[in-house]
Amino acid sequence: MKFPMIFLALPLALTIGVLQAAAAEDAGQIKVSKGAVQIERSGERMPAPVGSVVRQGDLVITGADGSVGITFRDNSLLSVGPDSVLSIDRFVFDSTTHQGAFESSLKQGTLAVVSGKLAKQSPEAMKVRTPAAILGVRGTEFLVRTGSKD
Amino acid sequence: MALLALTGCATRNDFYVLLPGKGPSPGALTVTSGNETHTLDQPYAAARVSRPGSVSGEKTSEAEVRQTFGPALAAQPARPVSFYLYFLQDTDEFAPESKQVVSQLFAEIARRPAPEIVVIGHTDRVGSVPYNDTLSLRRAERVRDELVKLGVPRARISVAGRGEREPEVPTADEVAEPRNRRVEINVR
Numbered sequence: 001m002k003f004p005m006i007f008l009a010l011p012l013a014l015t016i017g018v019l020q021a022a023a024a025e026d027a028g029q030i031k032v033s034k035g036a037v038q039i040e041r042s043g044e045r046m047p048a049p050v051g052s053v054v055r056q057g058d059l060v061i062t063g064a065d066g067s068v069g070i071t072f073r074d075n076s077l078l079s080v081g082p083d084s085v086l087s088i089d090r091f092v093f094d095s096t097t098h099q100g101a102f103e104s105s106l107k108q109g110t111l112a113v114v115s116g117k118l119a120k121q122s123p124e125a126m127k128v129r130t131p132a133a134i135l136g137v138r139g140t141e142f143l144v145r146t147g148s149k150d
Numbered sequence: 151m152a153l154l155a156l157t158g159c160a161t162r163n164d165f166y167v168l169l170p171g172k173g174p175s176p177g178a179l180t181v182t183s184g185n186e187t188h189t190l191d192q193p194y195a196a197a198r199v200s201r202p203g204s205v206s207g208e209k210t211s212e213a214e215v216r217q218t219f220g221p222a223l224a225a226q227p228a229r230p231v232s233f234y235l236y237f238l239q240d241t242d243e244f245a246p247e248s249k250q251v252v253s254q255l256f257a258e259i260a261r262r263p264a265p266e267i268v269v270i271g272h273t274d275r276v277g278s279v280p281y282n283d284t285l286s287l288r289r290a291e292r293v294r295d296e297l298v299k300l301g302v303p304r305a306r307i308s309v310a311g312r313g314e315r316e317p318e319v320p321t322a323d324e325v326a327e328p329r330n331r332r333v334e335i336n337v338r
Contacts, residue, residue: 031227031263031338051264067225071266071338075230081222095270095310096283112222114229115177132162132202133183140177141169142190143219149161149200 027091036063076116084109287311
C-alpha cells in the first residue's frame with residue numbers, strides 16, 4: 001500500500017495533548033475536560049486533563065465548574081457535569097467476543113451515557129448504580145441525576 | 151461531597167431519562183430501587199426516585215433535559231467513527247478505493263483530541279472460528295504496521311480480531327464473501 005508523503009505531516013498534529021500508551025488495564029481515556037476535574041486512584045488525587053487514562057477502581061470527580069467526557073474501550077461514552085462523583089467499579093472487555101462487564105456508580109451529580117459494544121453484546125453487561133437505584137441498560141442513551149434533596 | 155451523598159439517602163432527588171439516541175430504536179433502561187422496577191422504553195420517558203424503594207414514571211422534554219443535564223451533555227466525547235479497507239481477493243493488496251479512505255481517516259485523526267485508533271480485522275465465514283480469529287488479528291496487525299509507517303504513533307493504535315462474528319453481509323457458514331474480508335479502523 002503506497003500513499004502520498006502528505007500523510008507524514010500527521011505526527012505533528014498528534015504530538016498535541018498527552019501521549020499515553022494504551023495498556024491492558026486501561027478502561028478508557030478522557031476526551032473532554034473542563035474546569036476542575038480530578039481522578040482519585042489508590043487514595044491519591046490527580047488532575048485529569050484530556051488524554052488521561054481512566055482505570056477500574058478510579059473515582060472521577062468534578063468541581064462546581066467542572067465537566068468531563070470519557071470514551072471507554074468498548075466505545076461507551078460517559079460524561080459527567082459539575083459537582084459529580086463517578087466510580088468506575090468494574091471494566092472488563094474482550095475485543096474479540098465483546099463479552100465482559102462495565103459497572104459504574106454515580107455517587108452524586110449528573111451523568112450522560114451512550115452505551116457501547118458491551119451493552120450491545122449482552123443486556124446484562126452494563127450496570128449503573130446510584131445510592132438509591134440500579135439501572136439496567138439495553139443498547140441505549142440515557143441520563144442520570146442523583147443527590148439528596150436540599 | 152461523596153460522603154454527603156452516601157449518608158443523605160433518606161430523601162432523594164434522583165432523576166433518570168431515556169434519550170432518543172441515534173439508532174433505529176431508543177433501546178430501554180430499567181430503573182430499580184428496592185423492590186420496584188420501572189422500565190423506560192420511549193424517548194424522553196423518565197423516572198424519579200424520591201426515596202429508596204419508590205420509583206415513579208413521568209415524561210420529560212428536550213428543553214427540561216438541557217436545563218438539568220446541559221454541562222454533562224456538552225462534555226460528551228465525539229462519537230467513534232469507523233473506516234473500512236477491503237482486500238482484493240486472494241492477494242495481500244488493498245482495493246484501490248482504500249487510498250481515499252486513508253486520507254479521510256487521517257483527517258479524522260487530526261481533528262480529534264487525544265485520538266485513539268483501533269484496527270479491527272473481520273473475515274468471511276470460510277474456515278473455523280479459531281482460524282478466522284487468528285486470520286482477522288493478523289490482517290489487523292498488518293494494517294496497523296502500515297499506519298505506523300505512514301506516521302501514526304504506534305502507542306495510539308490497538309488491534310483486535312473479530313473473526314467471522316460481525317459480517318457486513320450475513321451468509322451461511324463456509325461462504326466466501328469479499329465484503330466480509332475487511333479491516334475496520336475505528337477512530338475515537
